Amino acid sequence: MGDFMSTQKRELPLLVSPETSAGKVYIVTGANAGLGFEAAQHLVVAQAAKVILAVRNLASGNEAVAKIEANTGRTGVAEVWELDMASYDSIRAFVKRAQSLDRIDSLIENAGIILFQRSESEGHLTTVTVNLIGTLLLAILMLPKISKEAKRAGTPAHLSLVTSIAAFQGNEDWNLIKDDPIRKMDTEVEPIVKKYATTMYLPHA
Numbered sequence: 001m002g003d004f005m006s007t008q009k010r011e012l013p014l015l016v017s018p019e020t021s022a023g024k025v026y027i028v029t030g031a032n033a034g035l036g037f038e039a040a041q042h043l044v045v046a047q048a049a050k051v052i053l054a055v056r057n058l059a060s061g062n063e064a065v066a067k068i069e070a071n072t073g074r075t076g077v078a079e080v081w082e083l084d085m086a087s088y089d090s091i092r093a094f095v096k097r098a099q100s101l102d103r104i105d106s107l108i109e110n111a112g113i114i115l116f117q118r119s120e121s122e123g124h125l126t127t128v129t130v131n132l133i134g135t136l137l138l139a140i141l142m143l144p145k146i147s148k149e150a151k152r153a154g155t156p157a158h159l160s161l162v163t164s165i166a167a168f169q170g171n172e173d174w175n176l177i178k179d180d181p182i183r184k185m186d187t188e189v190e191p192i193v194k195k196y197a198t199t200m201y202l203p204h205a
Contacts, residue, residue, distance in 0.1 A: 021046035025103050028053060029083060029138070030111030032060040035162065039108055041068045044077050050101075054083035054094065054111070085111050085134040086121035095141040103149045106158040107142055109135050135161060 026043045030036040031053035043051045055061035061080035068078045081097065084090035098104065112131050119126040124133065139159055150157035177184035 016042060016046050018047040021048050021105075023047070023049045024105035025050045025101060026052065026106045026108065027081075027098070027104060028108045028110055029055075029085065031055060032057065032064040034110075036108075036110040037064055037067075039110065040064070040078060041071060044068055044072050044074050048077060051078045053078060053080050055080060056082070056084040056086075056090075056111075058082055083111075083138075085113075085130040085138070086126050088122055088134070088137060091134055091138050092141065095138070095145075098142065098145060101145075101149075103153055104142070104146050104157060105150075105153075105155065106160065107139070107146060108160045108162065109138060110162040111135075112162070112164065 021043060026040075026048050028036050028040045028043070028051065031040040031051075032055045036053075040051050040053055053061050053064055055064075058080055065078045065080055069075045081094060082090070083094045112135075113127055115127055121129040122133070139161065143159070146157045146159065174181075
């Protein structure tokens with residue numbers, strides 16, 4: 001971890017500012033805690049018109065909105081929408097609801113999970129469903145709407161996929177499954193998960 005952090009660039013320009021974000025609409029998944037929460041709060045501060053906190057746990061999402069409003073003094077900007085990344089039906093329902101938005105300037109896919117016990121969702125390990133398949137499904141289903149509204153508004157839209165440091169530490173483990181990653185992650189990933197579980201945790205919000 002230390003070696004990795006030492007190589008990261010610092011003092012990068014903040015691309016999210018009132019000048020670039022005012023009046024825009026953002027969706028942040030897993031936004032009730034951690035990086036997702038901080039991103040959502042930063043967007044509210046940057047004068048976004050709407051910031052949707054897409055979370056599985058509505059109670060936690062509402063608590064996050066209350067904190068954001070208390071911290072920023074801006075009300076009626078952040079709102080909670082239900083999204084369970086472990087459920088394809090929930091993802092499709094979210095995408096259908098998103099069609100009602102006048103614009104979507106950015107989708108930030110931050111939600112992720114690591115489990116300490118075996119769990120399956122949609123026929124795969126829940127970690128695979130949430131972090132890989134569900135994440136890609138949401139991106140693919142949202143792209144037409146994002147692209148359409150970006151062209152209509154005449155402004156660029158952004159799709160961001162947040163990953164973890166573990167992606168840079170797993171060359172040896174990746175080589176074990178790279179010829180058939182989806183199937184082999186379902187059957188051989190548990191030892192890998194346990195190895196990283198002591199060093200990282202991503203909340204499935």
